[in-house]
Amino acid sequence: MSLNKFRTKSPWILHYNAGSCNGCDIEILACLAPKYDIERFGMINTGNPKQSDIMLVTGPVTKRSRERLVDIYSQMPEPKVVIACGSCGCTGGVFRGMYNCEGGIDQYIPVDVYVPGCGCRPEQIIAGVVEALAILEKKTKDMEGSVKLHNDPIEQDGQTNRREVAAVI
Amino acid sequence: MNSSIIQILLIVLAPVLGGLIYGFERVVRARMQRRIGPPLLQPFYDFLKLMDKRKMMVHSTHAFLGILHFVSLWFALAVLIMGGDFILIIFLHLLSTALLILAGFSTRSIFSHLGANRSAISVLAYEPVLVIIAISAYMLTGSFNVSEIYANTTPVIMKMPLAFVALLVILPIKLKKSPFDISEAHQEVVGGVELEYSGIFYEAIYTAKWLDYIFCYLLVFMFGGNNWGLGLVLVALTFIYINALDNSTARVNYKQMLRFSFWVALPIAFLNLLMTMFHIL
Numbered sequence: 115m116s117l118n119k120f121r122t123k124s125p126w127i128l129h130y131n132a133g134s135c136n137g138c139d140i141e142i143l144a145c146l147a148p149k150y151d152i153e154r155f156g157m158i159n160t161g162n163p164k165q166s167d168i169m170l171v172t173g174p175v176t177k178r179s180r181e182r183l184v185d186i187y188s189q190m191p192e193p194k195v196v197i198a199c200g201s202c203g204c205t206g207g208v209f210r211g212m213y214n215c216e217g218g219i220d221q222y223i224p225v226d227v228y229v230p231g232c233g234c235r236p237e238q239i240i241a242g243v244v245e246a247l248a249i250l251e252k253k254t255k256d257m258e259g260s261v262k263l264h265n266d267p268i269e270q271d272g273q274t275n276r277r278e279v280a281a282v283i
Numbered sequence: 284m285n286s287s288i289i290q291i292l293l294i295v296l297a298p299v300l301g302g303l304i305y306g307f308e309r310v311v312r313a314r315m316q317r318r319i320g321p322p323l324l325q326p327f328y329d330f331l332k333l334m335d336k337r338k339m340m341v342h343s344t345h346a347f348l349g350i351l352h353f354v355s356l357w358f359a360l361a362v363l364i365m366g367g368d369f370i371l372i373i374f375l376h377l378l379s380t381a382l383l384i385l386a387g388f389s390t391r392s393i394f395s396h397l398g399a400n401r402s403a404i405s406v407l408a409y410e411p412v413l414v415i416i417a418i419s420a421y422m423l424t425g426s427f428n429v430s431e432i433y434a435n436t437t438p439v440i441m442k443m444p445l446a447f448v449a450l451l452v453i454l455p456i457k458l459k460k461s462p463f464d465i466s467e468a469h470q471e472v473v474g475g476v477e478l479e480y481s482g483i484f485y486e487a488i489y490t491a492k493w494l495d496y497i498f499c500y501l502l503v504f505m506f507g508g509n510n511w512g513l514g515l516v517l518v519a520l521t522f523i524y525i526n527a528l529d530n531s532t533a534r535v536n537y538k539q540m541l542r543f544s545f546w547v548a549l550p551i552a553f554l555n556l557l558m559t560m561f562h563i564l
Binding site for chain 1: 328469
């Protein structure tokens with residue numbers, strides 16, 4: 115149990131762009147740059163789902179990217195938290211109701227912290243991550259079961275269609 | 284007797300010492316970029332955090348090879364500290380890298396394959412230079428034992444300065460530092476061979492990196508001969524050199540790295556071998 119507090123001291127971040135306009139991504143990268151320097155909290159942008167604790171997702175989930183989103187989420191070992199960055203990630207933003215996306219990351223994977231704003235400020239992202247760390251500390255490995263895919267991939271026109279899958283906990 | 288206690292302590296505490304060096308390096312690198320940087324004990328926080336993560340194995344051989352990489356590297360380090368055969372040390376270090384390369388090829392991930400490929404190429408780049416340095420040391424002391432080099436009364440750097448230069452050239456390749464960090468290039472191959480490891484198995488790879496620091500800095504320390512102060516000064520200078528180089532250069536591709544290693548480092552080492560052979564210095 116005492117190991118839990120070390121999670122808050124070295125959260126490694128995975129950043130995934132689920133069809134964002136890059137506005138929020140620039141702000142996330144600004145967090146890593148000298149001005150905001152989130153490495154002083156021990157955070158590293160790993161880019162590798164198997165070694166990261168916090169998943170930062172930006173953008174409304176487009177139909178092309180949701181399969182990867184669920185894939186990457188299921189590759190992260192527990193304990194993990196998900197942060198939805200930006201208006202589009204939280205609700206779909208200006209893209210809500212469009213034909214190519216369905217608005218919001220929480221329709222596919224469980225989201226712990228929502229960071230609003232278009233694009234969200236680096237201060238807000240840092241505040242959101244700190245919020246997420248409190249959740250991460252309480253989580254246990256058993257709390258989350260492994261992710262199952264909602265629908266089985268279907269064969270369509272000679273190729274595997276995995277677009278209709280979603281995560282079920 | 285007293286020195287053997289120091290040796291055993293050094294071997295047992297090598298991962299802790301390496302972690303401290305890595306933590307200090309991260310602070311120094313952050314200060315060079317005008318950042319505050321993580322705390323000094325950050326590698327140990329990472330270590331304790333990774334212990335608690337869920338283990339996701341690709342397959343058991345992959346995880347086993349990762350742990351073997353750590354064990355064989357520690358073994359190589361132990362032989363280096365005890366002053367064993369230089370050729371054996373180089374071979375054991377090569378073995379540990381080879382195990383990691385095998386682990387990289389044992390998964391189906393493309394990035395892992397690419398990383399393993401690039402690791403093999405970096406071995407090709409630095410290994411000949413190390414062997415030539417070992418042969419030069421043999422010419423100087425008449426023995427392949429590293430303990431002879433540790434006991435040398437005149438500092439080895441005075442006798443073979445060019446070997447030290449060659450070592451400085453290949454150290455970034457060995458430590459996977461820019462401009463020669465092709466084997467774990469985070470922006471290209473996302474860490475290479477370490478990509479598929481997670482949880483406690485990644486910890487083995489992560490800690491092996493700390494052992495690698497100790498290994499490389501001990502090779503530098505060796506050039507001080509029996510003058511410990513000179514050895515520590517050399518280590519400190521090398522530390523600053525490697526971090527400054529890491530911060531100020533961009534990554535080259537593997538062909539440029541091989542060309543640089545074969546046309547610059549290898550001739551320098553060879554020249555050093557000739558100079559030692561004919562007792563010029």
